[in-house]
Amino acid sequence: MPAERFIPFRKQDVIQMCQQVHSIFLAQNALHSTEADSNFLTFAKLLVSRIHYQYHEQLEQLKDSYALFEPNTDTRRLTSVSRDNKKSAQQTFSKRFASLLNAANFERVTDDDLAEALNEESLFKVRLEVSFDDFENVVFYRRGESMKTETLRYFFGLRKKDITFTHYDRVAVFITFKDEDYFNNIKQKPVTFTPGSTIIKLFQNVPKADLEMLFPNSEVRMRPLDKLIIGASAAVGGTVVLVTKLGASLVLMASFLAFYFGLKDESVELTKQSLITFGIGMGVFGSFIFKEWTKFKNRKIRFMKALSDNLYFKNLDNNAGVFHTLIDAAEEEDCKEALLAYTFLLQHGNEGLTADALDTQIEKWFKHTHSCELDFDIPDAMEKLIAMKLVTQQHERYVALPLNEAVKELDDYWDNIYQPV
Template identity: 25%
Template sequence: MVPAALQKKDWQACYHQMRMTTMERFIPITRRSIIRHLMQKKDFLTREELKVYEDFALALDTAIVNKYHGVLQELKNLFDPINPDKDTIETRKWNPRERQDNEFWLLQRLEDIMEKANFHELPEDVVNKALEEHEVSDGVRVSVDKNKYDILKFWALGREKITVSLPWYKALFTKKENMPKPKLYYKRVVIALRFKRDQKLMLKSFKEIPVNALEMMLPDGKIKISKMDKGIIATSVSIAVMGIVAKIVTLLASMNVDWMLILSGVTGLAAVQSWTIYKNKRNRYLADLSRLLYFKNVANNRGLLALLVDRAEDESFKEALLVYTFLLANRPSTMYDKRSIEMSPAELGGLTAVQLEGRIEKWVYQVTGTEVEVESLEAINLLKKFGILCEIDNKLHVLPLMAALHNLPQQPQSVVARTTESDIFEGYDRDVFMETEEQYQEEEKVQKRIGWF
């Protein structure tokens, strides 16, 4: 059995290796918050630009939403034959080859959408580590047989460390080096899975998932007792059985050794107690699993496709707005008194993609306290298609704000419909998901009173 401490070290190493190879690209604030922060940034926009900047942002958002409308429809059409929730009458028969084709192209499109939504696919070694047999609590081990699946993919968005606090009376007597380590969480996880010999593909999304608890989102996890607890129970039962056998033999031989009967009873009670403790731990894990599936499930199957496209729109909008605004604001200070119509694209921007990404990353860190890796290529290509960005001698330039506004659709709707959108703090396990240790202890007291163990 691998010691728990070594397992934790392996998880830490695996996590940090993944973090180095997949730097987070998710910008953890809403569209409206970004607009507000950019408008409040001192000496960034002129007075004239401030008056129309929100209109420009709304027009840019509408253009991006229109772009993704056809993408969502294509995803729905590809998913239709392999949708496990489909409830309409079947009008045609799909043979296995047609279903496989649809599944293949759906996963290809999902890869693209996930990248635009700033999800990253979890590396195979991270998934294998999460699904192999490992300890989830004292005495309880779980595992998932990956060979049961033809399709099993995980994508994650956002990683965060959450501090684990102890009750004050425990913290007083706990050494600093023995204090609980912060827990690592994914903000969002998306799964695509299909069992072997199954014809339907399942898509699921969860929120606030511990990085070492991916098996909880799969339907066929195996729960086992640890080798140590198994050994304790087996030893106790063996001693009890041997004592009973010895007592029977001595009785037949008319010998009086009551101490053997006492030993048998004690070891038998020890075995029952060990088994009861394991069952309680197992029930706690199952209760946590039930709460995760109830409280942490975000969307499934066809509904998830719309959610992912919406996230791709969000991230594309935020990246495009940041790219355009930082290029617009990169100009000599003498130009701040000029009107937009008097500005020339040659005077606006003049940054390479690397310089631009560095400035945006620094600004995001100042605003959110989160280190992100900005990839501007998608946003640059998008703005080029809209005709408001050009590249001259490897330097990026943009149209003045008023000219750029006229190049975009003039019927903004999407962000206006999101006026109630706000930044929120994640719940994680501090509220409804995990019960506190005090609650567990109270439950055990109640169970003892009513004679459950």
């Protein structure tokens, strides 16, 4: 399984890691001092604040583009929104949302992966059916892919089986439904969603085989095994009812029909007692059918409860809350990447490092020091550090600004962020 860009440590932990790396470097070069440690923490604080400000602007842009079609809004609009304006806003938001997910180090779930997931058997033994015709746009993103093993129980817990499956730590879902005209044409009135709306959801701890349960229009269907169990039970019970309860009624009905169609010359006398017997038999048969239908419905209800219970503990956020959460995640990733890249470049002074050498050094450090394999996003880190003038590029090598100068550069940014017109 390929390594991921996601750095599985908190931002504060990474700041502490970088401070330790910097302290070790200073000690090795007989440069260690309390002031140097203080300067590094100041640098980290200013860097985090600057990235936070940039993401605040991005959050406001997302809120503006999402406001025109947000399903959970509790505010009023100054003007009405046309269908064209709504479509345009949805397209703009879709691009910004994809960019945000990329910044948060999410990977898009490919169509092949999604098709494979839908064909696999669910881990919690519920078969779901999804109507893809209801969607105009469907995109899944995931982060934190790993292989896990779980023990499943069969035959009332008497048999156990270990299965290995692909597991996603986080899954983001972006779905746009078709407009109302489509549902009017197929004569269907949606109950759980609004035609033309866009929903965004964030889930945790999702097995790849269970991705279909994240669709908003998924419906529970009986598995072949469940149909066989219910069918066998109904067949056995039906045979018993026919033999023990309906024997006399069936003989009476057969005799009457044979006389009616001329297959029998002897007339059938319908006495009060025979009619009562026939009525009781039909009542028993009707109650049997109702009982079997109720068993079927109850089994389906249990499956739906299993689905809702599963989703209850997997759902992290919905709609506008999702991109608020993702903004925080993307900000954390950018801060960690920028801090790590600057810290390791700083050790090489004016000589600097190439992007490949820096990338390799950071990845090896994580593997040897923290037993963590990852694919460090070096292009993104370099782009941000150069934009903030904390790193310069000299041909193929990158050179970090000295720590004191980097602190001054970040401080000057805040001093001049708002200039009078």
